[in-house]
Amino acid sequence: MSIADRVRVHSVETLSDNHYTLRRATFDFRRNDGRWQRQVRESFDRGDAAAILLFDPDRRTVVLVRQFRFPAFSNGHDALLLEVPAGMLDAAAPAARIRTEVEEETGFRVSGVEPVFQAFSSPGAVTERVHCFVGRYRPADRHGPGGGHAAEGEDIEVLEPSIEDALAMLRDGGIRDSKTIMLLQHAALHLFPGAVATPGK
Structure with missing residues (x-):
């Protein structure tokens, strides 16, 4: 309305x-x-953005990236931040932009990306809308090292935890990024039904 x-x-x-x-x-x-x-x-x-959770249903893994985020650090988060690959649209279509971004950050080249929802990151103060996707990947889809652009200050580490380990990190506070939390919850409900956090992780 x-x-x-x-x-x-x-x-x-x-x-x-x-x-x-x-x-x-x-x-x-x-x-x-x-x-x-x-x-x-x-x-x-700051414009709109796109984010994606890559998942391998056969190996039950997902792709996350770990990097330094100064605003989080300045607010007391004394650790690198774990996130799904994401980037600003910069006038590109969301699906096209996320394909480029995920290859730059992780080295994985994916063609099939599925939009799952859009979310305002902090609607009381920030105009940004995040277009959230999921996409299947296989080890053979990795065509480069990823890591982002050093000239832009990016220094990105790529991780492939199991969905259970990722949910455990979410539960234990190892994952604090909102778009990543939402996409992992979506994965637990729709991509890996019955997935639960690994005990002790």
Whole structure:
């Protein structure tokens, strides 16, 4: 259901446009009781992104990457972050972009990618929408070392845990990235029915 008739935008001011864009919007919003309320909100626009969980149903493995994320580190996460491969769309179609990104990060070249859901990463402050995919892979699909682009500061390690070990890392706090948590939960429900975290992992 459209809510366009409940929002009247008065002004949008750009506060910062260095690498991403920070804006302040002033608008009126019609509340559920019919009253109009003036509000001011800041939003961070970094564009939309795509993410993928590669899975091998025969070996019961998934592909994760491990890398340094300064914002997480600055918020007390004193470890490299475990994630699914992902990247900004940069005006490309989501399916095309994720194929390129997964090969750059992991070395795996996949053709069949299936969209499973879209999610706003932090809708109270960030405009980003993440297009989430799954894709089957086999060991023979790896055509390069991956690792990302060193010139862009990427230093990516590729892991192939079992789905059980990945779920154990999720349960024990070893995985803190939201898109990765959602895609692993999807895998447990739909790709590896009955999968449970390995005890003691």
